[in-house]
Amino acid sequence: xxxxxxxxxxxxxxxxxxxxxxxxxxxxxxxxxxxxxxxxxxxxxxxxxxxxxxxxxxxxxxxxxxxxxxxxxxxxxxxxxxxxxxxxxxxxxxxxxxxxxxxxxxxxxxxxxxxxxxxxxxxxxxxxxxxxxxxxxxxxxxxxxxxxxxxxxxxxxxxxxxxxxxxxxxxxxxxxxxxxxxxxxxxxxxxxxxxxxxxxxxxxxxxxxxxxxxxxxxxxxxxxxxxxxxxxxxxxxxxxxxxxxxxxxxxxxxxxxxxxxxxxxxxxxxxxxxxxxxxxxxxxxxxxxxxxxxxxxxxxxxxxxxx
Amino acid sequence: xxxxxxxxxxxxxxxxxxxxxxxxxxxxxxxxxxxxxxxxxxxxxxxxxxxxxxxxxxxxxxxxxxxxxxxxxxxxxxxxxxxxxxxxxxxxxxxxxxxxxxxxxxxxxxxxxxxxxxxxxxxxxxxxxxxxxxxxxxxxxxxxxxxxxxxxxxxxxxxxxxxxxxxxxxxxxxxxxxxxxxxxxxxxxxxxxxxxxxxxxxxxxxxxxxxxxxxxxxxxxxxxxxxxxxxxxxxxxxxxxxxxxxxxxxxxxxxxxxxxxxxxxxxxxxxxxxxxxxxxxxxxxxxxxxxxxxxxxxxxxxxxxxx
Numbered sequence: 179x180x181x182x183x184x185x186x187x188x189x190x191x192x193x194x195x196x197x198x199x200x201x202x203x204x205x206x207x208x209x210x211x212x213x214x215x216x217x218x219x220x221x222x223x224x225x226x227x228x229x230x231x232x233x234x235x236x237x238x239x240x241x242x243x244x245x246x247x248x249x250x251x252x253x254x255x256x257x258x259x260x261x262x263x264x265x266x267x268x269x270x271x272x273x274x275x276x277x278x279x280x281x282x283x284x285x286x287x288x289x290x291x292x293x294x295x296x297x298x299x300x301x302x303x304x305x306x307x308x309x310x311x312x313x314x315x316x317x318x319x320x321x322x323x324x325x326x327x328x329x330x331x332x333x334x335x336x337x338x339x340x341x342x343x344x345x346x347x348x349x350x351x352x353x354x355x356x357x358x359x360x361x362x363x364x365x366x367x368x369x370x371x372x373x374x375x376x377x378x379x380x381x382x383x384x385x386x387x388x389x390x391x392x393x394x395x396x397x398x399x400x401x402x403x404x405x406x407x408x409x410x411x412x413x414x415x416x417x418x419x420x421x422x423x424x425x426x427x428x429x430x431x432x433x434x435x436x437x438x439x440x441x442x443x444x445x446x447x448x449x450x451x452x453x454x455x456x457x458x459x460x461x462x463x464x465x466x467x468x469x470x471x472x473x474x475x476x477x478x479x480x481x482x483x484x485x
Numbered sequence: 486x487x488x489x490x491x492x493x494x495x496x497x498x499x500x501x502x503x504x505x506x507x508x509x510x511x512x513x514x515x516x517x518x519x520x521x522x523x524x525x526x527x528x529x530x531x532x533x534x535x536x537x538x539x540x541x542x543x544x545x546x547x548x549x550x551x552x553x554x555x556x557x558x559x560x561x562x563x564x565x566x567x568x569x570x571x572x573x574x575x576x577x578x579x580x581x582x583x584x585x586x587x588x589x590x591x592x593x594x595x596x597x598x599x600x601x602x603x604x605x606x607x608x609x610x611x612x613x614x615x616x617x618x619x620x621x622x623x624x625x626x627x628x629x630x631x632x633x634x635x636x637x638x639x640x641x642x643x644x645x646x647x648x649x650x651x652x653x654x655x656x657x658x659x660x661x662x663x664x665x666x667x668x669x670x671x672x673x674x675x676x677x678x679x680x681x682x683x684x685x686x687x688x689x690x691x692x693x694x695x696x697x698x699x700x701x702x703x704x705x706x707x708x709x710x711x712x713x714x715x716x717x718x719x720x721x722x723x724x725x726x727x728x729x730x731x732x733x734x735x736x737x738x739x740x741x742x743x744x745x746x747x748x749x750x751x752x753x754x755x756x757x758x759x760x761x762x763x764x765x766x767x768x769x770x771x772x773x774x775x776x777x778x779x780x781x782x783x784x785x786x787x788x789x790x791x792x
Contacts, residue, residue: 231568262540288538288631452570453610
């Protein structure tokens with residue numbers, strides 16, 4: 179659990195595409211470098227990475243390229259969940275062998291109304307198949323996308339069966355009552371809210387930091403919040419990051435993040451998304467960026483990193 | 486559209502697993518032979534096939550094995566939709582090159598609240614990438630699993646753009662008003678309800694038959710209904726098939742179908758499911774089978790086919 183003992187911020191890294199909609203690996207690596215330089219870990223292949231629009235082969239190849247490019251695997255927390263058990267096993271094994279800090283695992287999300295027994299079976303099969311004492315699994319609770327919630331009873335059962343392996347959860351439900359209940363019920367379990375706007379409430383209860391969409395655009399400010407030594411300093415940081423978070427989350431998240439990166443990187447290629455997503459409307463995007471600039475927002479040195 | 490001009494029944498073929506949860510190809514081929522012998526086409530890789538629990542590589546290999554085993558590709562309507570566009574392209578191209586009657590395409594189902602523009606983009610990218618005049622695509626509307634409904638406006642747009650390619654839809658919503666509205670709005674478009682219990686209402690409106698879970702267990706009876714020459718004969722068939730359908734759909738569908746096949750094939754291996762599904766409770770299953778037997782249900786020659 180040591181990788182998650184100190185509160186950290188992870189960005190579910192947005193994925194750039196070339197004009198033929200293939201993954202733009204060079205831009206991705208450059209952006210990963212910028213993010214780590216700003217103090218963020220890399221939750222590659224998250225929801226905001228359009229990971230579920232990437233083929234298995236693309237996810238494998240991309241992880242390899244990021245590591246080959248010299249990014250420290252200890253910074254990596256890739257998404258490895260998949261509807262198909264063999265694919266979840268393959269991705270999780272690949273992440274573990276690459277030396278990643280952990281694997282963030284969606285439940286299988288096609289079939290609905292599945293039982294905790296069935297979900298336990300899925301996670302257990304993956305863990306047993308990978309069969310490594312070094313594997314660290316974080317569960318991923320995002321019922322608004324999966325339709326498959328991760329219950330506290332399931333968490334309890336997984337921790338009991340695999341105490342060294344199942345070490346945390348990302349709670350993307352946006353339901354603070356759920357986050358708080360997990361923090362209280364599972365001390366030592368790495369609970370990551372999915373928004374930096376929840377950190378001032380979550381950190382005193384032992385949260386492990388956050389894995390947040392908007393960590394793609396304000397990693398430095400979130401890292402500063404995590405380092406804040408006094409409640410006053412934390413409150414100041416919180417005011418800043420929460421204002422930005424709220425402005426962005428009022429928009430379609432992934433297209434908006436890509437517009438923001440494109441703007442501050444001076445690089446229009448970043449706006450591309452894969453179907454079924456569509457780009458954010460240009461006028462709406464310009465208004466959002468004006469709003470962010472008026473709030474004093476910037477992404478320092480991003481244009482240089484991507485040049 | 487000729488492949489769908491005469492009403493047909495397709496079974497979303499249930500997928501047998503070995504005790505290590507790998508696909509049991511021999512059992513699958515034997516069951517496909519039995520189904521076609523009973524008058525059903527084969528909608529391999531449907532929801533009831535646990536297709537979304539199968540890896541891309543498994544789906545490719547299985548289709549190859551079924552065709553190599555001598556099953557006529559004209560009988561095949563495999564599911565080829567996937568969350569990731571490159572995988573949907575690969576599966577659809579593979580099905581087209583194998584000579585399948587068509588490809589049944591789920592929308593990408595992870596991201597929610599996506600626009601018709603985004604879904605049109607997904608289907609258009611697949612169709613353009615496959616780039617074959619022989620490709621026939623059927624859309625797959627099953628919002629209770631995908632959370633991504635296929636609107637009539639989207640259908641209209643796809644038909645207008647690809648009139649020779651986008652030739653039909655499976656409506657698994659269970660919402661008769663939706664099925665009826667599509668039948669009336671899109672004459673000549675092959676609309677398949679997902680239950681044989683809807684056929685007597687759907688056929689007079691021009692339905693293309695049905696693609697039904699329970700076609701796995703009563704293909705012959707559904708085929709008889711489709712052949713019925715008079716309203717009286719059809720009503721008789723309907724009473725039979727609907728009674729069985731209703732009894733089975735009151736249970737967890739996939740585990741129940743597998744229990745029924747296992748029973749009538751005298752082959753307990755058929756009960757296995759992949760996580761996140763779990764096997765149907767044995768007592769509950771025995772009660773269901775007693776109920777079916779009391780209704781006069783059987784699966785003729787299945788034990789021989791699987792021997």
